[in-house]
Amino acid sequence: MSKRFYITTAIDYVNGQPHLGHAYEKIIADVIARARRSLGQEVFFLTGLDEHGQKVQQAAQAEKKNPQEYCDALAADWQAFVKKLELTNDDFVRTTQPRHKEFVQATLAKLRAAGQFYKASYTGFYSAKEETFLTEKDRLPDGTFDASYGEVVELKEDNYYFKLGAHQPWLIDYIEANPDFIAPSYRRNEVLGFLKNNTLEDLCISRPLARLNWGIPLPFDPEFVTYVWFDALVNYASIAHAHPELGLWPADIHVIGKDIVKFHAVYWPIMLKAMELPLPKQVLVHGWWQKDGAKISKSTGNVVDPMAVINEWGLDAFRFYVLRELDIGPDGNWTDAGFRSRYQAELANGLGNLVNRSLSMLKRYRNGVVPARSNELAADAAKAADETRALFKQSQLQSALQSIWGLVNRANKYVDETAPFKLAKDPAQAQRLDEVLYNLAESCRVLAVLLNPFLPGTSAKIYAQLGLTSTPDKLADATWGGLQAGHAIGEPAPLFPRKDV
Numbered sequence: 001m002s003k004r005f006y007i008t009t010a011i012d013y014v015n016g017q018p019h020l021g022h023a024y025e026k027i028i029a030d031v032i033a034r035a036r037r038s039l040g041q042e043v044f045f046l047t048g049l050d051e052h053g054q055k056v057q058q059a060a061q062a063e064k065k066n067p068q069e070y071c072d073a074l075a076a077d078w079q080a081f082v083k084k085l086e087l088t089n090d091d092f093v094r095t096t097q098p099r100h101k102e103f104v105q106a107t108l109a110k111l112r113a114a115g116q117f118y119k120a121s122y123t124g125f126y127s128a129k130e131e132t133f134l135t136e137k138d139r140l141p142d143g144t145f146d147a148s149y150g151e152v153v154e155l156k157e158d159n160y161y162f163k164l165g166a167h168q169p170w171l172i173d174y175i176e177a178n179p180d181f182i183a184p185s186y187r188r189n190e191v192l193g194f195l196k197n198n199t200l201e202d203l204c205i206s207r208p209l210a211r212l213n214w215g216i217p218l219p220f221d222p223e224f225v226t227y228v229w230f231d232a233l234v235n236y237a238s239i240a241h242a243h244p245e246l247g248l249w250p251a252d253i254h255v256i257g258k259d260i261v262k263f264h265a266v267y268w269p270i271m272l273k274a275m276e277l278p279l280p281k282q283v284l285v286h287g288w289w290q291k292d293g294a295k296i297s298k299s300t301g302n303v304v305d306p307m308a309v310i311n312e313w314g315l316d317a318f319r320f321y322v323l324r325e326l327d328i329g330p331d332g333n334w335t336d337a338g339f340r341s342r343y344q345a346e347l348a349n350g351l352g353n354l355v356n357r358s359l360s361m362l363k364r365y366r367n368g369v370v371p372a373r374s375n376e377l378a379a380d381a382a383k384a385a386d387e388t389r390a391l392f393k394q395s396q397l398q399s400a401l402q403s404i405w406g407l408v409n410r411a412n413k414y415v416d417e418t419a420p421f422k423l424a425k426d427p428a429q430a431q432r433l434d435e436v437l438y439n440l441a442e443s444c445r446v447l448a449v450l451l452n453p454f455l456p457g458t459s460a461k462i463y464a465q466l467g468l469t470s471t472p473d474k475l476a477d478a479t480w481g482g483l484q485a486g487h488a489i490g491e492p493a494p495l496f497p498r499k500d501v
């Protein structure tokens, strides 16, 4: 039996409510997970929360709560969010769970015993906001540090360091030998450029209790907690370890945003190598959303509230827009007008209209009974299915939607060309009308199968309206000819109601 396909998302900091960027990443991972299941693979999809570290400690302090209570309260909101997005995750990790903490400590103990760490004293300029020491390179031309670092103070402290230098050569070789390890390729080139032109500084993997106490204690020195990134990255392995019967490791895809590439494509592979674990197959890097051309920011109020959009327009409209609008890689820009326009053109007038008029005509002219098979659109459907299959394997979600809409548009055009409402008036055209109605109903069925990973609710509705009791969740069922002559369809109903705005 082949190994389970193991896909993860970044684990989000619990220092506020989920926003568009978080939702986008989770939807990407969910669609890939569903697509792989549709291809017949067994999948394990992991998402969750990053609960330690300074950001979370500060957020808890600001609300005068103890950090664990603060995390517990917010974790409930984030888990509700996962439900709202209908993510098909198989587990939900919280880094404060014992199963994770114990694995992190075991990992630290193992690496310490293997001589990967050393203790040293360091004096430098520290940004609490970014939780990082800054170097001379971070100074602006006038000698100050950028305002985005917040207050920068000089600190001297002892810490534990992870030796990275020795790992640099093999990592470069590995990335060069494995072109799919970092995708898209321009992100891979950036990482390679960085590794070839810089000497990696050793990674500080501890924080003194005096500065931060919200973290996993180092197993070999109670005066320190673990650096939040060392803790967080390990979630991918700790949760694999928590399901030993599934043989999850190595992960197939880590879906992450462009700001955290270095952690996933440099530190994490080196950590894994030191842990003597195989490397993940791919780090898949998506871009960042803006709204109306400006950074998404709670303080300026420039936000998209995914919950509000879903409540107004439906989950599938939201899932569709983010994946259709933005390919995995570049940055995107959310505009309410753009959202409405895609809803109207592609969902309501495109897919929705096709399904509604196809099934309504079948109901009206043939009493909802499927006529004999006809293959006029079979080649178009096969093309969309073949392309979708290939694109799913490449995680090319936007292209898959474009290909699927090739069939939506072809079928809508077919309605205009064949004009079944005219055929219906002429008894001599009864057989032609049968052919047209079959091609339309069967195209709707194939579309339900192809769209299932993206628009699971809509896909299920199409199957129900077709009177099918099976589920459209296997790509193999996209083969033409699934609808049988004599089958009675269900009740047509609009999939995407028109909105007057």
Ligand code: MSP
Residues within 6 Å of the ligand: 009, 010, 011, 012, 013, 020, 021, 022, 024, 025, 050, 232, 233, 234, 235, 255, 256, 257, 258, 259, 260, 287, 288, 289, 290, 296
């Ligand atoms: N906790 C770390 C990740 C640890 S993974 C071992 C973290 N958390 S985060 O909450 O700040 O970000 C979580 C994910 O959301 C990241 O992949 C990040 O790139 C993504 N996004 C945050 N804002 C975003 C946008 N505006 N647009 C798209 N994705 C964005 O980093």
